[in-house]
Structure formats: C-alpha cells, structure tokens
Amino acid sequence: MQKLSALILFLLLSSVGFSQNENKSNDLIQFSGVVLEEDSLSPLPFTAIIIRNSFRGTTSDIYGYFSFVAAKGDTIEFSSIGYADEYFVIPDTLSTNRYSLIQLMTSDTFMLQEVQVYPWPSKSEFREAFVNLNLNRAQLEQALTNLDDESMRALAANMPMADGSSNFKYSQINRNSQLYTAGGYPSWTILNPLAWAQFIDSWKKGKLKQ
Numbered sequence: 001m002q003k004l005s006a007l008i009l010f011l012l013l014s015s016v017g018f019s020q021n022e023n024k025s026n027d028l029i030q031f032s033g034v035v036l037e038e039d040s041l042s043p044l045p046f047t048a049i050i051i052r053n054s055f056r057g058t059t060s061d062i063y064g065y066f067s068f069v070a071a072k073g074d075t076i077e078f079s080s081i082g083y084a085d086e087y088f089v090i091p092d093t094l095s096t097n098r099y100s101l102i103q104l105m106t107s108d109t110f111m112l113q114e115v116q117v118y119p120w121p122s123k124s125e126f127r128e129a130f131v132n133l134n135l136n137r138a139q140l141e142q143a144l145t146n147l148d149d150e151s152m153r154a155l156a157a158n159m160p161m162a163d164g165s166s167n168f169k170y171s172q173i174n175r176n177s178q179l180y181t182a183g184g185y186p187s188w189t190i191l192n193p194l195a196w197a198q199f200i201d202s203w204k205k206g207k208l209k210q
Contacts, residue, residue, distance in 0.1 A: 029094060032067035033101035035060045035078060044105050045179055047080040052087070062179055084108040 035047045043064030050057030052075040058068040070076065073092040079085045083105040090099060120126040145151065162170070 027071045027073070027092075028069055028097065029072060029090070030067065030098045031070040031074075031076070031090060031101070032098070033065075033103060035064040035066065035080075035103045035105060037083075038104040038106045044080060044083070047078055047083075047105065050077050050079075051075070052077045078103050078105065080105060082107060082109045 035044045035049075036042065037044050043060075043062070045060055045062040045064060047060040047064070047066070048057065049059065049066050049068070051070060056068075056070075057076075058066050060066045070090060072090055072094055074090050076088045076090065077085060078088070084107075086103060086105060088101060088103065118126065120129060
C-alpha cells in the first residue's frame with residue numbers, strides 16, 4: 001500500500017512539473033528588432049540589450065539589428081555609451097512566438113566647459129613677452145619662401161594622385177571609425193599602439209621617404 005501511494009505521489013509531482021515546464025516553453029518568444037538614434041534615425045551599433053535582473057541578452061550589430069530568445073513579460077534594457085538607458089516590457093498577452101521592435105535611443109552626452117591653457121600665468125606677462133619677442137629674421141624669410149606661389153605649385157605638381165582603390169579604402173576606414181566611435185568622441189591615434197606599430201614598420205621599410 002505504501003509503495004502504491006508513493007507511486008501515485010511521484011506521478012502527480014511529475015505531471016505538475018511537466019505542465020510547468022510546458023507553460024514556460026510556451027512563454028518563450030523570438031525577440032528581434034533594430035536600434036536607431038532618435039535624432040538622425042541612423043542605426044546604433046553595439047548597443048547592449050539584456051533582460052533586466054538577468055545575465056541573458058545580446059548586442060546590436062553594425063546595422064543596429066538584434067535578435068534573441070526572451071519570455072513574455074520580460075523587461076528589456078537598452079544601454080549604449082552617450083545615450084540614455086531605455087526599457088521595454090514585452091507584452092504578456094502575445095498570441096505568437098515572435099515579436100519585433102524599433103527602439104529609439106536619446107542622446108545623453110554632457111558637454112564640458114572649454115578650458116584654455118596658456119604658457120604664461122597672467123595676461124600682463126603674456127603682453128610683456130609678446131612685446132619683447134625677438135623674431136629670427138632668417139627663419140621668417142625661409143617660411144615666406146616655402147609658402148610662395150611658385151613653391152606651392154611645384155609641390156602640387158609632384159603630389160602623387162590616389163587611384164580609385166585607395167580612395168575606396170580610405171572612405172571605408174573613415175566609415176568604420178565613425179561606427180566605432182558612435183555616441184562618443186573619436187579616440188586619438190597618437191595613443192593607439194597599433195598605429196605606432198604601423199608607423200615604426202613603415203619607417204623601417206623606408207616608406208616615409210616617399
């Protein structure tokens with residue numbers, strides 16, 4: 001009798017667990033969409049898209065597109081550097097297993113006040129240094145000679161022209177840089193170790209002499 005009771009209890013618990021898992025699977029949907037800038041309506045790449053209070057989610061690609069599995073009723077958080085965080089609650093009354101969204105992101109960049117750095121502590125010291133400035137006449141004449149019309153025309157005539165392939169490559173590099181720094185300020189190339197490695201390699205190969 002005890003074995004029969006235990007068997008009946010096990011079957012009941014198994015049926016309850018199976019029904020709960022089936023309900024959870026029915027709540028899962030394919031959540032897709034695109035993230036755009038509110039002002040320009042241009043795609044916003046690399047936006048972090050996660051289910052709130054969890055570690056599940058994804059990021060948008062370079063076209064702002066995203067797609068991942070979520071559940072009905074989940075709160076989705078959109079975050080990107082330079083933009084205010086946005087939240088969206090997936091409706092729990094969906095009758096399909098797919099849902100699409102166009103999410104607009106509002107720019108949230110703070111502009112700091114301009115800071116002017118001078119080599120002199122005060123305006124009076126700058127005025128004194130400017131009045132007593134002793135210009136080297138030879139260097140001034142050399143600069144004027146280098147900037148005259150004939151010298152500039154000679155430099156322009158000897159300037160190599162870029163072909164179509166080089167122009168296309170240059171435009172693609174600029175486009176990739178714009179996408180990489182979207183929502184913020186572009187990074188300084190002087191602090192980029194890869195740029196320094198390319199510079200040293202070109203210097204060793206004698207490309208800078210050209």
